[in-house]
Amino acid sequence: MVDLLHPKNKVSDIHEKVETLEKRLAAASGEAPEIFMTKPANKAQLRIAQDIEQNNAVEVQGLRELVKHIPSQT
Structure with a gap:
């Protein structure tokens, strides 16, 4: 839990925590x-899609939905 009123918590830090959550x-x-x-x-599919964006090659199985994501990046 983040104490929004605590003086040590900066607005930018709170924003980052909320965004991460x-x-x-x-x-x-x-x-x-x-x-x-x-x-x-699911989490695995999202992780694979994120790996594809960051790496030149990613080996996966069952990539029907992932193939739909790739054209949306161009």
Whole structure:
């Protein structure tokens, strides 16, 4: 829990914590704002999509939904 009124907590730090929490909650429900999927994805699928964006090669199985994400990046 973040104490919003504590003087040591800067607004930027609180914003980062809230953003991180939102991303974690979204990932838990199969969503990520920067990842395009036509259907809800699980954590593994989101992680693979993020790995694809950061690496030249990623080996996966069952990539039907991931293939739909790749064209959305161009």
